Amino acid sequence: MSKLEITIRGRKHSFQISRRTLTVIALLMLANLAAIIVCVGLGSQTIGPLGVIRAIFGAGDPSESMIVMSLRMPRIAIAVLVGAALAVSGALLQGIVRNPLTSPDIIGISGGASLGTVVFILYFSHVSIRFMPVSAIAGAFAAAFLIYLFAYRRGITPLRLVLIGIGMATAITAFTYMLILTASFTPTAVAVKAFTFMTGSIYGVSWERDVATLLPWLVVLMPVALLYARHLNVQELGDDVAASVGSRVQAKRTILLFISVALAGAAVAIGGAINFIGLMAPHIARKLVGPAYGGVIPVSALIGSLVLLLSDLVARVAFIPLDIPAGVFTAAIGAPFFIYLLYRHRNGAS
Amino acid sequence: MSVIEAKSLTLSYGQKPVFSGLDLSVPPGKITVLIGSNGCGKSTLLRSLARLLKPQEGSILLDGTEMAKLSSKEIARRLAILPQGPVAPEGLTVHQLVKQGRYPYQSWLQQWSKEDERMVNNALEVTDMDGLANRPVDSLSGGQRQRAWIAMTLAQNTPAILLDEPTTYLDMTHQIEVLDLLFDLNEQENRTVVMVLHDINLACRYAHQIVAVKDGQIYAQGAPETIMNEQLIRSVFDMECQVTYDPIFGTPLCIPYGKGRKIAKAAVAAF
Numbered sequence: 001m002s003k004l005e006i007t008i009r010g011r012k013h014s015f016q017i018s019r020r021t022l023t024v025i026a027l028l029m030l031a032n033l034a035a036i037i038v039c040v041g042l043g044s045q046t047i048g049p050l051g052v053i054r055a056i057f058g059a060g061d062p063s064e065s066m067i068v069m070s071l072r073m074p075r076i077a078i079a080v081l082v083g084a085a086l087a088v089s090g091a092l093l094q095g096i097v098r099n100p101l102t103s104p105d106i107i108g109i110s111g112g113a114s115l116g117t118v119v120f121i122l123y124f125s126h127v128s129i130r131f132m133p134v135s136a137i138a139g140a141f142a143a144a145f146l147i148y149l150f151a152y153r154r155g156i157t158p159l160r161l162v163l164i165g166i167g168m169a170t171a172i173t174a175f176t177y178m179l180i181l182t183a184s185f186t187p188t189a190v191a192v193k194a195f196t197f198m199t200g201s202i203y204g205v206s207w208e209r210d211v212a213t214l215l216p217w218l219v220v221l222m223p224v225a226l227l228y229a230r231h232l233n234v235q236e237l238g239d240d241v242a243a244s245v246g247s248r249v250q251a252k253r254t255i256l257l258f259i260s261v262a263l264a265g266a267a268v269a270i271g272g273a274i275n276f277i278g279l280m281a282p283h284i285a286r287k288l289v290g291p292a293y294g295g296v297i298p299v300s301a302l303i304g305s306l307v308l309l310l311s312d313l314v315a316r317v318a319f320i321p322l323d324i325p326a327g328v329f330t331a332a333i334g335a336p337f338f339i340y341l342l343y344r345h346r347n348g349a350s
Numbered sequence: 351m352s353v354i355e356a357k358s359l360t361l362s363y364g365q366k367p368v369f370s371g372l373d374l375s376v377p378p379g380k381i382t383v384l385i386g387s388n389g390c391g392k393s394t395l396l397r398s399l400a401r402l403l404k405p406q407e408g409s410i411l412l413d414g415t416e417m418a419k420l421s422s423k424e425i426a427r428r429l430a431i432l433p434q435g436p437v438a439p440e441g442l443t444v445h446q447l448v449k450q451g452r453y454p455y456q457s458w459l460q461q462w463s464k465e466d467e468r469m470v471n472n473a474l475e476v477t478d479m480d481g482l483a484n485r486p487v488d489s490l491s492g493g494q495r496q497r498a499w500i501a502m503t504l505a506q507n508t509p510a511i512l513l514d515e516p517t518t519y520l521d522m523t524h525q526i527e528v529l530d531l532l533f534d535l536n537e538q539e540n541r542t543v544v545m546v547l548h549d550i551n552l553a554c555r556y557a558h559q560i561v562a563v564k565d566g567q568i569y570a571q572g573a574p575e576t577i578m579n580e581q582l583i584r585s586v587f588d589m590e591c592q593v594t595y596d597p598i599f600g601t602p603l604c605i606p607y608g609k610g611r612k613i614a615k616a617a618v619a620a621f
Contacts, residue, residue: 004484005445007462016449016462227458234450236442240402240433245506246426246454291439292446 021295024288028302032080035309039079040072042317070206078205079312079326080305081214082271083281087304088225089263090278091285091296095232096256097158100286103278104140104264107165110278111172112143113268114198118176121194122183133213133269140265143172144257155250200274200327202312210270217266222301225259229293232256236291276330277304280338287341307334353378353413354399354429354510354544360407361398368394369566371408378509381536381543383553386563387587392546393434393514395563399544400431400512426454430503431512435519438487444498445483448473451505473504477531493524500531510542511535517547525549529556550587554578554601562586578602 006022008015040052047055047064054060055068090103097107104110116139120132147168151160180194196203205211231252234242242249264278281304282296289295311329318324354376361368368391376382376399384392397403399410401417410417417425430451438447451473452466474480477497482490487498496516503511516532517525533556535541547553553560554574562570562577564586570577583591583604590607 007467009462009464013459014462014464014466230453230456230458230461234453236439237447237450238433238436240397240431241436241450241502243402243422244400244426244431244433244503245450246421246423248422286441290441290443290446292442 017294018289021289021299024295024299025302028299028306032302032306032309035306035313036076036080039076039309039313040068042313043067043072044320074205074207074211075202075312075316076309077207077211078202078214078270079308081211081218082202082267082274083277083304083306083308084222084301085214085218085263085267085304086271086274086277086308087281087285087300088222088297089260089267091282091293091300092225092228092232092256092260092263093278094282095236095293095296096253096260097162098236098238099158099162100283101279102162102165104260105273105275105278106169107162108143108147108169108172109140109165109261109264110268110273110275111169111176113137113140113265114273115139115172115176115179116142116265117197117269117272118179118194121190121197122179125190129209133266136269137262137265140261140268143168144261148257156253196325197272199325200272200330201315201325202271202308203323203325205270214266214270217262221259221263221266225263226294226297228252228256228259229297232293236293271308272325272327274308274327274330276334277307280331280334281307284334284338284341353411354542355411356395356399356408357411358408359395359398359405359410361394361403361405363394367566369398372566372568374399374561374568374571376510376542376544377559378542379536379540380558381533381556382545382559382561383557384544384546384561384563385548385550385553385586386569390563390586391566392561392563396431396512396514396544396546397433400429401425402431402433423454426506426508428508429510429512430506430508432499432503432514432516434514436499438495438498440488441486442488443484443486444474444479444490444501445470447487447498448479448483448501448505451502451507454506469507470505473501476504476535477501491524492520493527496520496524496528497531500528504535508541510544513543513545515546515548517549517552525552532556550578550583550604551596551602554603555596555599574602578604 004020005016005018037049037052041047041049045067047068051060051064052068055065058065086104093104094100094102113136116135117132120135147161147165148156151164153160176198180191231247234245234247235249235253239249281300284303285296285299289299307330308326311333312326314329314333315324315326356372356374359372360370384396386392394403398405401410412420412425412428448470452469455466474483477500479497479501482494487495490498516528520528529552532543536543557574559572560574560577561568562582569586570582579593580591583589591604594603594605596603
């Protein structure tokens with residue numbers, strides 16, 4: 001047993017992590033790094049690995065440096081951040097509602113963020129674009145608040161939350177499309193922008209506007225999510241068991257929901273309504289490292305990043321000169337791997 | 351040793367009152383078993399004693415202090431409850447499950463102290479689960495699974511353990527295995543055990559004290575050999591029976607009347 005787990009103990013801290021989780025995290029980091037190098041190199045103009053490294057260290061050819069540092073790197077950074085945020089948001093949500101078939105897009109939280117963004121695109125196009133994320137996050141919280149309100153009956157039971165969320169997601173999506181279609185004054189270009197957003201795209205992002213907006217949210221929320229892993233672990237055993245070991249279940253659940261909603265809202269504001277990652281990344285993580293959240297959260301984040309990096313690469317490169325929204329490919333990239341994992345585990349083998 | 355007391359407990363589900371003004375004192379260091387027919391409120395009583403349900407009126411005292419005034423973690427260091435039919439997430443190993451029992455002792459920086467490790471290993475050993483520690487809980491047999499959950503409550507290292515029907519869905523071998531384990535925990539470590547059981551005869555065999563619950567009231571309370579009789583079974587379970595003595599343990603044995611095959615006395619003697 002001691003061979004499977006690594007214990008870290010100091011005077012005031014102590015943790016235990018499994019060897020397997022560490023290995024998986026290391027391998028996924030390498031995979032992400034490889035994907036990043038490929039993503040930077042490929043495009044309408046191919047740049048070799050050496051050129052990429054030179055550009056990053058500011059010693060390259062000026063036009064190549066411009067492509068790498070101003071066009072491709074911000075987009076890659078956003079893919080990493082948005083993918084990780086969506087995946088962790090989904091992992092937390094699945095733990096909170098104890099239902100593995102849930103994700104922020106399924107229960108309407110992403111939908112709320114989308115609605116917030118679409119309202120901004122349609123009605124506040126004269127306001128600085130810097131406020132778009134605020135509108136998206138407000139939408140996500142409004143949706144979450146409504147779901148919470150309707151689902152509340154002397155505390156939140158997971159099943160009610162999911163059922164009401166699914167209803168809410170459908171209603172919000174329908175309302176968003178109705179808004180786009182019926183706004184007769186909408187110029188076609190604006191409508192197309194809104195539709196692209198609804199598919200999920202990280203086209204044309206910049207350091208100053210997008211990366212700088214998203215990064216602070218993740219820097220704060222990701223460590224909190226990791227610290228809350230142990231509360232989620234006991235909640236997974238059922239409310240009674242969680243209460244028996246002394247967890248204040250409703251209070252912790254509310255905070256966890258807040259983290260999940262904020263992550264989804266921030267991700268949607270920048271990346272649009274990208275589906276699938278929030279649902280599948282946590283599943284893939286659980287198949288790789290088991291259900292304990294100390295492992296599931298970081299592994300989900302790395303898988304979310306990897307899937308979105310690869311999806312955006314295909315979206316950007318496969319149909320040059322067309323740049324397809326990355327949201328179209330997330331399922332196509334992630335699903336085969338997921339099905340492979342299910343197939344390998346079909347008889348309960350590990 | 352923990353003393354758990356209920357003082358004029360009043361509790362209702364919606365409009366339907368379950369108890370009104372119920373008093374109960376659980377003797378420390380003993381095995382107490384709650385019995386009663388389906389829906390009589392015995393599970394509700396057990397859950398209230400473990401603060402999983404809040405009473406509308408009255409209070410639950412833990413070592414003389416009102417539970418409402420104690421923090422959840424403080425209670426969790428003195429009292430553990432294993433609910434009925436708990437389910438572990440798919441793929442969770444026995445070791446990972448048992449670790450969760452250490453929650454009330456952990457903080458965000460202290461998540462695996464030496465004491466945690468010692469208690470988890472001890473719990474695995476006592477329940478004879480150390481060989482299965484790295485197996486997923488969902489791959490175990492019913493009896494092993496229940497032992498894994500009991501190991502989790504043991505890792506909590508509380509003087510009192512409450513269990514809601516710990517033998518449900520187990521075959522007879524595993525029922526005895528689980529009850530023997532709880533009996534040993536009481537004998538050797540002097541832990542207070544309070545549980546709901548459906549089998550009256552097993553209740554009589556293992557309990558120092560039986561609490562018979564009827565319609566949200568305590569109908570009778572005491573050692574099985576003093577309180578168990580035909581009259582009690584008739585009132586509490588609405589059933590006619592004959593109470594005799596267990597040929598091995600000498601504890602009361604209840605044989606229900608009703609239908610069934612009858613074998614002639616001569617044939618019985620031939621056994």
